[in-house]
Amino acid sequence: xxxxxxTKPCSHCNTIAQINNGRCSHCNCIxxxxxYRSKIAAATLAFFGGAVGLHRFYLGQxxxxxxxxxxxxxxxxxxxxxxxxxxxxTSQKNWNLNHNLGIWAGRENGKVLGIFIALAxxxxxxAFTLVSWLPFNMANQxxxxxxxxxxxxxxxxxxxxxxxxxxxxxxxxxxxxxxxELDNALIAPAKASIRFNRGQIHLLPYxxxxxxxxxxxxxxxxxxxxxxTTPALPQIMLPRQCR
Numbered sequence: 001x002x003x004x005x006x007t008k009p010c011s012h013c014n015t016i017a018q019i020n021n022g023r024c025s026h027c028n029c030i031x032x033x034x035x036y037r038s039k040i041a042a043a044t045l046a047f048f049g050g051a052v053g054l055h056r057f058y059l060g061q062x063x064x065x066x067x068x069x070x071x072x073x074x075x076x077x078x079x080x081x082x083x084x085x086x087x088x089x090t091s092q093k094n095w096n097l098n099h100n101l102g103i104w105a106g107r108e109n110g111k112v113l114g115i116f117i118a119l120a121x122x123x124x125x126x127a128f129t130l131v132s133w134l135p136f137n138m139a140n141q142x143x144x145x146x147x148x149x150x151x152x153x154x155x156x157x158x159x160x161x162x163x164x165x166x167x168x169x170x171x172x173x174x175x176x177x178x179x180x181e182l183d184n185a186l187i188a189p190a191k192a193s194i195r196f197n198r199g200q201i202h203l204l205p206y207x208x209x210x211x212x213x214x215x216x217x218x219x220x221x222x223x224x225x226x227x228x229t230t231p232a233l234p235q236i237m238l239p240r241q242c243r
Contacts, residue, residue, distance in 0.1 A: 037099040040108045043087040047117055050080010055087075059099060081121070088114050148189075149206040149237060155190035156203045156215065156239040158183060163199050163217055164224040173199030173217065205237050215242060 037059055046055035053067025053076065067076045087095075092107050162180040167173065174180055177187075177196045187194075195202040201215040214229040228242035235243050 034101070034103065036103070036105050038108060039087055039090065039092070039095045039099075040113055042099075043084045043113060043117075046080045046084035046087060047120070050083060051077040053080075055080065055083065081117075084117060088117070145206055152190040152193050152203060152206060153237070153239050155187050155194060156201055156213070157241065158186045159194065159196065159201055160215060160217075160226065160239060160241045163201070167199070167217060167219055167224050168222065203239070205233060213238065213242065215239065 042055045042058055045058050049055065051067065052071045053064030056062075056064030056067060067080075070076050090098075092104075096102055096104055159177065159180065159182065162182055163174060166180055175198055193204040193206075199217050201213075203213040203215070205211060205213065211231060211233060212229075213233070216227040216229075218225045218227050226241040228238070230238055230242055
């Protein structure tokens with residue numbers, strides 16, 4: 001806190017008097033050298049510039065240097081927000097006793113700033129929640145995509161295996177899926193992504209509407225091989241008969 005000179009001409013009574021606690025000892029008026037520290041200004045500086053200790057420098061406190069030294073960490077930023085809230089919640093009387101030598105300069109209304117800080121804190125919490133949720137949501141989407149693709153591949157492999165058995169048993173291609181011995185639990189999740197026509201399997205990979213895997217069975221002696229059309233797809237997205 002700024003300490004005025006012991007004696008100085010008073011601008012109110014025009015006498016050279018001692019300046020005690022920011023007041024003229026002769027007329028008790030506030031001295032010209034007294035600097036009032038606003039609670040609202042300090043709270044504002046703490047909230048927006050607390051990371052570098054602006055509020056501490058404003059209050060004439062040398063420990064603001066520590067804020068500058070550690071401004072690269074989140075500690076000073078969090079401390080500034082907390083101190084801003086503390087400043088606003090401090091009564092005017094206690095604030096003046098601690099920072100203004102007990103001199104009263106009217107009541108400061110910090111409602112608007114308090115509302116603004118509350119909204120800012122809510123927005124920060126919302127942003128933090130969103131930033132935390134996005135990676136989880138992306139991971140969940142990737143997991144669901146992998147699960148659905150795996151279901152489609154397993155269904156195509158199951159249909160291909162049943163088709164092989166049918167070909168070797170009846171020596172002809174099946175007309176539709178109803179002629180095959182299939183496990184509905186395996187087929188149902190991927191049924192909408194698979195077309196079957198006279199032994200030929202058409203599979204739509206997940207999230208590739210313009211790409212279609214076509215599996216055509218070819219019988220060579222007592223073995224069924226698969227002629228696959230798989231444009232620009234990695235092997236992990238293909239049924240094992242096409243790898």
